[in-house]
Amino acid sequence: MTSLFTQIRTRSVQAQEILYEDDKVFMFLSKNPHTEGHTLIVPISEVSRFEDLDADIFSHMATVAQKYAKVLELVYSPERVGIAIDGFQVDHVHMHIMPIWRARGGVWSDSNVPEVSFEELVPVTEKIKAVLPRYFV
Numbered sequence: 001m002t003s004l005f006t007q008i009r010t011r012s013v014q015a016q017e018i019l020y021e022d023d024k025v026f027m028f029l030s031k032n033p034h035t036e037g038h039t040l041i042v043p044i045s046e047v048s049r050f051e052d053l054d055a056d057i058f059s060h061m062a063t064v065a066q067k068y069a070k071v072l073e074l075v076y077s078p079e080r081v082g083i084a085i086d087g088f089q090v091d092h093v094h095m096h097i098m099p100i101w102r103a104r105g106g107v108w109s110d111s112n113v114p115e116v117s118f119e120e121l122v123p124v125t126e127k128i129k130a131v132l133p134r135y136f137v
Contacts, residue, residue, distance in 0.1 A: 003092035005042045016121050019128060020068075020136050024060045027068065029121050029128075030096065032113045036124055037072050038098035041065055050085045050093045065097050067135045072099045074131045 008015040009026050019039065020027045030038040041061050047053045053061075069081040078099030087093045 003046050004090045005040075005092045005094065006044075006046060009042070009044070014118070016118055017125050019125070019132065020064070022064075024057050025064055027064070029124055030098075031115050031121075033098070033116060034096075034113055035076075035078075035098045035100060037076055037128065038096065039068065039072075039128075041068070041095040041097060042092065043094075047093050048087060048091050050087065053093055061095055065095060068097055070135055071128060071131045072097070074134075075099075075127050 002010075002012070004013070007013045008028060009018065009021070016028050016031065018026050018028050023044070025041055025043050027039055027041050030040055032038075041064055043053060043057050043061060045054070045057060050058065065083055072078065072081050076099040079101045080099075082096075082098055082100040084096045085093065086096060
């Protein structure tokens with residue numbers, strides 16, 4: 001069975017816009033954002049645990065995250081950009097990347113983050129897409 005993330009990538013389910021995709025990874029905004037701009041970087045290969053991920057793909061995810069951090073810095077001017085690797089809610093390893101501020105509690109400030117609608121993600125998507133071409137072709 002394909003993961004929810006693969007279904008999002010292939011548009012088999014209603015989903016938010018894919019911000020970036022190449023032959024190894026794809027990115028989209030989180031439906032449960034800890035901060036505005038909270039994005040998921042997901043390998044195309046469906047791997048459950050990050051330690052089982054091919055080293056080249058993991059390295060590529062890190063490279064994409066570093067470039068995307070620059071996008072988030074331009075859009076949000078955060079104190080830092082935080083990342084975390086997960087795979088609990090969806091059994092498909094993924095990296096969370098988001099702008100963070102100490103005053104807002106860092107990365108995981110609240111474990112009960114409400115889901116936002118696709119419509120609420122549209123203005124966030126537009127802000128990010130305005131800067132994305134500076135770092136992603």
